Amino acid sequence: MTIRVYNSLTRQKEVFENKGNRIGIYVCGVTPYSETHLGHARPSIIWDVIKKYLRYRGYKTFHVQNFTDIDDKIIARANAEGRDPLEVAAMFSHDYLASMDALGVERADLYPKVSEHIGDIISMIESLIAREHAYVVNGNVFFDVASFSDYGKLSNQKLDELQAGTRFEVDPDKKNPLDFALWKRVKPSEPAWESPWGKGRPGWHIECSAMSLKYLGNEFDFHGGGCDLIFPHHENEIAQSEGATGKPLARYWLHNGMLSIKQAKMSKSLGNFVTIKDILKEYPSQLVRFYILSSHYRSEIEYHDEKLAEMRRGWQRFNDCIVNLAGLIDNKEIVEQELHGEEAVLADKIQKAEQEFIDAMNDDFNTALAIAVLFNLLHQVNGYIALGYHTKQADYVLAEAYRVFTTLAGDILGIIKSETRQLTGLTEPLMELILTLRTELRNQKDYQLADLIRDQLASLGIMIEDTAHGPRWKFKNDR
RNA sequence: GGCGGCAUAGCCAAGCGGUAAGGCAGAGCUCUGCAAAAGCUCCAUCCCCAGUUCAAAUCUGGGUGCCGCCUCCA
Numbered sequence: 001m002t003i004r005v006y007n008s009l010t011r012q013k014e015v016f017e018n019k020g021n022r023i024g025i026y027v028c029g030v031t032p033y034s035e036t037h038l039g040h041a042r043p044s045i046i047w048d049v050i051k052k053y054l055r056y057r058g059y060k061t062f063h064v065q066n067f068t069d070i071d072d073k074i075i076a077r078a079n080a081e082g083r084d085p086l087e088v089a090a091m092f093s094h095d096y097l098a099s100m101d102a103l104g105v106e107r108a109d110l111y112p113k114v115s116e117h118i119g120d121i122i123s124m125i126e127s128l129i130a131r132e133h134a135y136v137v138n139g140n141v142f143f144d145v146a147s148f149s150d151y152g153k154l155s156n157q158k159l160d161e162l163q164a165g166t167r168f169e170v171d172p173d174k175k176n177p178l179d180f181a182l183w184k185r186v187k188p189s190e191p192a193w194e195s196p197w198g199k200g201r202p203g204w205h206i207e208c209s210a211m212s213l214k215y216l217g218n219e220f221d222f223h224g225g226g227c228d229l230i231f232p233h234h235e236n237e238i239a240q241s242e243g244a245t246g247k248p249l250a251r252y253w254l255h256n257g258m259l260s261i262k263q264a265k266m267s268k269s270l271g272n273f274v275t276i277k278d279i280l281k282e283y284p285s286q287l288v289r290f291y292i293l294s295s296h297y298r299s300e301i302e303y304h305d306e307k308l309a310e311m312r313r314g315w316q317r318f319n320d321c322i323v324n325l326a327g328l329i330d331n332k333e334i335v336e337q338e339l340h341g342e343e344a345v346l347a348d349k350i351q352k353a354e355q356e357f358i359d360a361m362n363d364d365f366n367t368a369l370a371i372a373v374l375f376n377l378l379h380q381v382n383g384y385i386a387l388g389y390h391t392k393q394a395d396y397v398l399a400e401a402y403r404v405f406t407t408l409a410g411d412i413l414g415i416i417k418s419e420t421r422q423l424t425g426l427t428e429p430l431m432e433l434i435l436t437l438r439t440e441l442r443n444q445k446d447y448q449l450a451d452l453i454r455d456q457l458a459s460l461g462i463m464i465e466d467t468a469h470g471p472r473w474k475f476k477n478d479r
Numbered sequence: 480g481g482c483g484g485c486a487u488a489g490c491c492a493a494g495c496g497g498u499a500a501g502g503c504a505g506a507g508c509u510c511u512g513c514a515a516a517a518g519c520u521c522c523a524u525c526c527c528c529a530g531u532u533c534a535a536a537u538c539u540g541g542g543u544g545c546c547g548c549c550u551c552c553a
Contacts, residue, residue, distance in 0.1 A: 226553035372501035
């Protein structure tokens with residue numbers, strides 16, 4: 001079964017074929033000028049899952065994600081606060097990485113920064129000038145869009161149609177209003193570097209072209225980012241890279257949909273964004289991932305304050321099931337068994353679910369469908385657990401269920417709490433003792449005392465469930 | 480004005496020509512001293528109109544309504 005992805009460049013799903021021994025991925029990272037918000041989390045979580053899935057399928061990945069640490073907004077903020085732009089950028093870059101760590105997002109292999117690649121940028125601009133795709137005017141260097149016949153191929157725009165409707169001030173030095181800056185002449189109170197065209201700084205788009213070429217070469221596999229970047233950012237990247245090298249930039253362009261904040265219940269005072277830090281104060285990171293992955297990566301999603309609370313119950317059922325499975329197979333020697341009857345049926349369901357999960361992910365990384373598959377398996381497993389079997393066959397098939405859940409929902413999607421049952425030495429034996437005593441009380445029909453114990457434990461955050469096959473306990477689903 | 484996307488049950492959300500996945504909420508039942516958990520069952524013909532087809536939520540045309548991009552944004 002092959003992997004198919006929707007390629008923005010061709011506007012259709014294509015079979016993914018990787019050349020070379022690893023999959024090269026470039027995802028447009030953030031411009032670190034403010035705190036990391038939920039919108040940033042979407043592509044990060046999506047690519048985290050894509051990478052983990054690809055590796056589960058046996059591929060090797062190499063992921064590069066930039067920090068655009070030289071930019072108008074950073075400079076504006078730095079000047080307003082009387083600080084150094086690079087220091088501001090460094091601070092919010094750290095905020096970004098810390099937020100992503102907290103969301104369980106695996107780090108990229110490289111996080112190149114613009115400020116550390118001025119030389120690479122200058123040489124790319126030089127080759128663009130040499131190939132007559134760029135021109136110098138008064139210390140500025142502009143890309144000449146008319147010189148690149150494919151301009152507009154990603155965003156499906158035509159040059160002459162793009163010219164209408166421009167509302168911004170056009171630099172009179174440009175040959176064409178759509179020409180964009182590769183190098184900006186130095187201005188007062190802005191950082192600047194030496195270049196063949198005088199002091200200045202790079203334009204917005206060139207860094208991605210220069211850094212992706214340096215670390216991934218031509219025609220790497222995946223280029224990702226938010227769909228708001230299609231034009232002009234990615235369109236310009238294509239023009240620069242392909243103009244400079246004469247070779248395709250990337251083979252598959254994947255763009256995620258936007259996450260918008262519903263205005264109804266505005267959070268905090270400023271702006272309509274929710275920071276990761278604030279969200280994680282109230283909700284576990286795995287629930288945030290569950291939310292993001294519950295819809296397809298290309299669709300738009302709307303967030304509001306109650307969203308995660310609404311999704312919490314369904315999500316919690318996975319964790320409960322994992323805890324129960326772990327409890328059932330804990331301290332048991334698991335030996336592979338020849339399965340018959342109900343165990344064979346369940347084992348078959350588990351195997352099929354894993355295949356369906358793969359099919360879903362192979363189809364343009366359909367995590368929403370993949371999660372539905374896991375819910376179906378959840379029913380099967382819970383139904384079997386309720387039977388209360390404790391044979392070697394049961395142990396084996398439950399261990400299989402545990403393995404598949406923790407691999408698919410845990411390792412790949414990252415939607416399961418890993419610290420489900422953080423036990424300190426005495427907790428387990430004490431709980432055993434309490435449950436035994438309480439069972440004895442119930443046998444003597446002393447329900448008042450038994451209920452008192454249950455209520456008291458509940459107030460301590462421990463839930464007791466009396467199943468048909470004896471009591472079990474778990475920590476309350478607070479965090 | 481140009482480009483792109485979306486409209487599926489109370490809410491969220493898959494589906495991409497073969498007769499509507501999944502989750503939340505809701506109803507009923509089973510288990511149970513009670514509670515919780517779990518299981519089972521029930522709950523939509525897919526914005527409107529007109530076409531194509533043996534067959535359309537899925538394709539085509541026309542509406543209507545949202546959203547994104549065209550200026551910084553993941």
